Amino acid sequence: MIRLLHRWPGLLALLSVLMLALSGAALSVFPAADRLTAPQAETSLSVADLAGRIAARYPGVEQIKRSPSGRITAYWFNGDVAEAATIDPATGKAVASADPNPVQRWLTNFHRSLFLEDGGRIVMALGALAMLVLAVSGMLLVARRAGGWRRWFAPIKGPLAGRLHVEIARIAVVGLMLSSVTALYMTASAFGLLPDQPAALAIPATVSGNTGVKVSAINFLQGTPVTSLRELSVPAADDATDVFTVKTDTGTGYIDQGNGALLAWQTLSGWERVSETIYMLHTGQGASVLGLVLGLMALSVPLMGATGTLIWLAGRRSRPRIHNNAPLARADTVILAGSEGGSTWGFAATLHKALHDAGLQVHAAALSSFDAAKLQHAHRVLILAATYGNGGEPASAKGFLAKLEAMETPPAAQLAVLGFGDSSFPAFCGYAQRVASLAAAKGWQQMPGVATVDRQSPQDFARWGSNLGAVLGLPLSLEHQPVLPAATAITLVSRRDYGAEVQAPSAILRFAVPKSSLWQRLAGAGFARFEAGDLLGVIPQGSTVPRFYSLASASDDGFIEIVVRRQPGGLCSGQLTMMEPGGTALAFLKPNPAFRVDGGKVPVILVGAGSGIGPLAGFIRANAQHRAMHLFFGMRHAASDFLYGEEMMQWHAEGRLTSLVTAASRGRRPHYVQDALRAEAQEVVKLIREGARIMVCGGRGMAAGVSQALAHMLAPTGLTPELLRAEGRYAEDVY
Amino acid sequence: MMKSLLAALALTTALSFPAAAMARPVTLSAQLKDYGGNNAYLALYVTDKNNKYAGSLWLAGSRTRYFQHLAGWYNATGGDTSQINGITGASVGSGRTLEVTLDLKDALFDQGYKLHIDAAAENLRESPNDVVVPLTSAGAGTPVKGRRYISSFTYSM
Numbered sequence: 001m002i003r004l005l006h007r008w009p010g011l012l013a014l015l016s017v018l019m020l021a022l023s024g025a026a027l028s029v030f031p032a033a034d035r036l037t038a039p040q041a042e043t044s045l046s047v048a049d050l051a052g053r054i055a056a057r058y059p060g061v062e063q064i065k066r067s068p069s070g071r072i073t074a075y076w077f078n079g080d081v082a083e084a085a086t087i088d089p090a091t092g093k094a095v096a097s098a099d100p101n102p103v104q105r106w107l108t109n110f111h112r113s114l115f116l117e118d119g120g121r122i123v124m125a126l127g128a129l130a131m132l133v134l135a136v137s138g139m140l141l142v143a144r145r146a147g148g149w150r151r152w153f154a155p156i157k158g159p160l161a162g163r164l165h166v167e168i169a170r171i172a173v174v175g176l177m178l179s180s181v182t183a184l185y186m187t188a189s190a191f192g193l194l195p196d197q198p199a200a201l202a203i204p205a206t207v208s209g210n211t212g213v214k215v216s217a218i219n220f221l222q223g224t225p226v227t228s229l230r231e232l233s234v235p236a237a238d239d240a241t242d243v244f245t246v247k248t249d250t251g252t253g254y255i256d257q258g259n260g261a262l263l264a265w266q267t268l269s270g271w272e273r274v275s276e277t278i279y280m281l282h283t284g285q286g287a288s289v290l291g292l293v294l295g296l297m298a299l300s301v302p303l304m305g306a307t308g309t310l311i312w313l314a315g316r317r318s319r320p321r322i323h324n325n326a327p328l329a330r331a332d333t334v335i336l337a338g339s340e341g342g343s344t345w346g347f348a349a350t351l352h353k354a355l356h357d358a359g360l361q362v363h364a365a366a367l368s369s370f371d372a373a374k375l376q377h378a379h380r381v382l383i384l385a386a387t388y389g390n391g392g393e394p395a396s397a398k399g400f401l402a403k404l405e406a407m408e409t410p411p412a413a414q415l416a417v418l419g420f421g422d423s424s425f426p427a428f429c430g431y432a433q434r435v436a437s438l439a440a441a442k443g444w445q446q447m448p449g450v451a452t453v454d455r456q457s458p459q460d461f462a463r464w465g466s467n468l469g470a471v472l473g474l475p476l477s478l479e480h481q482p483v484l485p486a487a488t489a490i491t492l493v494s495r496r497d498y499g500a501e502v503q504a505p506s507a508i509l510r511f512a513v514p515k516s517s518l519w520q521r522l523a524g525a526g527f528a529r530f531e532a533g534d535l536l537g538v539i540p541q542g543s544t545v546p547r548f549y550s551l552a553s554a555s556d557d558g559f560i561e562i563v564v565r566r567q568p569g570g571l572c573s574g575q576l577t578m579m580e581p582g583g584t585a586l587a588f589l590k591p592n593p594a595f596r597v598d599g600g601k602v603p604v605i606l607v608g609a610g611s612g613i614g615p616l617a618g619f620i621r622a623n624a625q626h627r628a629m630h631l632f633f634g635m636r637h638a639a640s641d642f643l644y645g646e647e648m649m650q651w652h653a654e655g656r657l658t659s660l661v662t663a664a665s666r667g668r669r670p671h672y673v674q675d676a677l678r679a680e681a682q683e684v685v686k687l688i689r690e691g692a693r694i695m696v697c698g699g700r701g702m703a704a705g706v707s708q709a710l711a712h713m714l715a716p717t718g719l720t721p722e723l724l725r726a727e728g729r730y731a732e733d734v735y
Numbered sequence: 736m737m738k739s740l741l742a743a744l745a746l747t748t749a750l751s752f753p754a755a756a757m758a759r760p761v762t763l764s765a766q767l768k769d770y771g772g773n774n775a776y777l778a779l780y781v782t783d784k785n786n787k788y789a790g791s792l793w794l795a796g797s798r799t800r801y802f803q804h805l806a807g808w809y810n811a812t813g814g815d816t817s818q819i820n821g822i823t824g825a826s827v828g829s830g831r832t833l834e835v836t837l838d839l840k841d842a843l844f845d846q847g848y849k850l851h852i853d854a855a856a857e858n859l860r861e862s863p864n865d866v867v868v869p870l871t872s873a874g875a876g877t878p879v880k881g882r883r884y885i886s887s888f889t890y891s892m
Contacts, residue, residue: 062860063860063861075860075861077882080882082860082862082882082883084860099771100772100858100859102771105772105773105858109773189800190798190800192798192799192800197799198800198803200803200809200813200814200815203811203813233806233861236864239786241786245806245810
C-alpha cells in the first residue's frame, strides 16, 4: 500500500515535481547573492538617521524599503521623473539599480504558476502535494527497509539504483518536506484560505494639521533600528492630512507630519507572523543559508526521479506481463501469486492465459493484495504460493496470513491452493500448507488437499491443470516452460583441487566477472552486484535445468568463486570439476538475501562442512570491519580437503577470522562439525546469549546434526534453534 | 478589456444623488508603461472638492492581501472591499491597457471631483496618485500623463 502511494504519485507527478525542484533550486541562489551584494547598514543605525541621509540627497523621497537581505531601496521623484535606487545606508547615496532581477522574476513566476495565474498555481500546488506524499511514503519505506526508525542511516544493500535512491532520499527528505509543506501553506494563503490577511489600520481622524517635521527628528524613528525596518512611506507635503506610514518586523504605525508624534500603532497578528516565517523558510529570503541548503536538496529530485523510474522498470521486468487481466470487480476467477524470485509469477501467467482462453474473466494479483471483502463476485480463488526458506512467506505474499487470520467471514468463492517448492527440503511447500490449513480453519470452502509442484516441474503443473479443468468442466491444458534469467558465459580463471585422496574430489573454481552494461549496473541486473551467499545458477551442457552453487565471493572481490564437489554421476558438477582455465560455463545470478551477513556488530558463528565452506569463506574474506567471526569447519582429512586452508591463517592474522575449530571425519580421532560445536559448547552458548548470529551451510544431514546439537546445548538457557530462526539469528543454506 | 456596468457608483453613499439625476456611459482608458514587472494592481477612485474620498470606480487585481499597496485608496477606505463589490477585474500587465466603461452620474462632472489612480506591482514601487485628474466635461477625451506606471489616461464620454 505504502509502495503504491510512493510509486504512482512519483511517476505521474514526476514532471511537475521536476519543474518545481529545478526552478526552486535555481531560485535558492538569489537570496544569498542578494545578501552578499547588498550594502548592509551598521546595526546601531536608526530609521530616522537613514531616512535623514536619504532625504538630504533626494528631497523628493516617497518611500524607503528594506528587503530581508538588508538591501535598502529608495523611491523618489526628481521633478516629474520617478527614480529609484539601491542605497548605501552609510551615506544615503544611490549605489546600484533598484530594478528587480528579470531572471529571478521569470523563475519565480514559472515556479509558482507556470505563467498561468491561478490555474498554474493549482497545478504547482498539486506538484508540491505529490512531493509531500512522496516524502512521507518514502520515509515509511526507508524505515521499513532499514528495520526501524532508529536504523534510519543503516547501510543499504542491493542494486545501485535502489541504493542511490535511498541514500539521497534519507538526507534530502527533510528539505523536500519543508519546501512542500511551506509551498502548500503559501498557496492556501495566496488563495485567501487562511486568516493571515493583513489587518487594516484606520488613518487617524485627527492630525496636527501642520507639515514640515524633519524625518531625522522623529522620535519613534530614532528608536527604530534599520535592521527591523520593512518600509517607510513619506506623506505628500501639500496634504496635511497625509501621514508617515512605517512598517517594521513587529507592526505598522502612522506618524504625524507636523509634530512627528506616533498617531497609531498595530502589532502584527500571530497569523501574520506565522506567514512571514513560512515565507522566509520557503524562499530563503532572510535565511539565505537555509535557502541554499533547501536548493541543494531540491537538486536531488531529478536524481531520485531517474533512480526511482529505474527501480520501477526493473521491478516490472522481474514479473511477466499479464495480458487481458480482468478488473477484480468483474472477475469470476482470481489468481493470487505468492512468489519469491518471480518464477511462481511465471506459472500464474500461464494459468491466467489458459483460463482466459477458456472464456473466463480472470484477475491475477499478488497474494499480498488479498482483500476478502473484494472477492464477493468471484466464483473461485486460485492461490499459487512458493515457500521462502523454511516454510516462510514469499516476497509477494507479505502480510497475507495475517489478513487471512483477521478475516471474519470466508468468501463464497471456492479456494484452491497450489504449492511450489523443492521436495528435498523438509518443509516442502510449507507456506502453501500453512495457507491451506488456516483457510480451512477459517471455514473457507476449498478443493481437497494441497497440490504441489516440485522444482518447477512442468508435468506437476500440467497434471494439476487437468484436474482443475475437470472440476471446472473446461478442457484446460497448462503448458509452462519456466523462463530462466538470461545466462551469460563466464570464463574459468583458476582452479584449486582438494579431496581426491579421501574420495571427496572438490575444487575452488574462480571465474572472471563478465562486463556489465550500464543498465545492468543501474538496475543491479546480471553480475553487476552480488554478495557471498548469493546463488550462481549454472546450466550444464545437455540440460536446460540449472544447478545452484553458493557464491564464495562478492562483486567487490572482482571475481566469481564457487566451491564444487563432484557428485557421482552428477552432470553439472562433473562438467565443472573437469573444466580447465579458459573454459566457459553458462551461468546467471540469483540473489539470496536470506543468507547474508547483516550489517550488525554482534559476533557471527559460521558452521560449514565440505563444499559448504564456500559462502562462509566469502563472508570472512569480506569481513574488513573485523567483526567477531567464529568458524566451525568439518572436512574429511586436514591433509586432503581443507578447503581454503592456506587463506584461513592469513585471514586470522588480518583479524577477519576470530577463531577456527576444525573437525575431521577420518584419521586418528574421527569426529564431525557438530561434535566440534559440542566440544566448545560453553563458548558457543555464551556467544549466543550475547546475541551472536549462526549461519550454517552444507549438506542436509550436517545441518540437521548441527541443529540438534545446538538444541541440546541451548536447552538450559530456554533458547531453541527455532526461536533463533524466528528472530532472524539462525540462517541455513542447505543442499 | 471592456466592461460595462450600470450605476456602479450609486452604491456608495457619498455619491447618492437624487434619483432624477442623469447618468451617461464613460469609458476610462489607462495605458500602462512597459515597466518590466509582474501585472500591476490599479485602484480608480474619486475624491470631492475637499479632497475627501467619494467612492471607488474600479479595482484591477483579485487578491485582497495586496490592496494595502494601493496606499491612497487603502488609506481612504481602510481596505474595505464592500467599496468595490462588483467593480473589480484582473490585474493589468506591463505595457497593456485597462479599459472600463461605466455609467457615471452627470453630477460628477464640473463639480470639483477628481479621479485618482493608485498603482503597484510586486517588488516594485508603490505609486499612489499615479494619476490625479479633475473630472470636467471639457477635459474628456484629453490624455493625461501618469507619474510612474501609467503612460497615459483618458476618460471619454
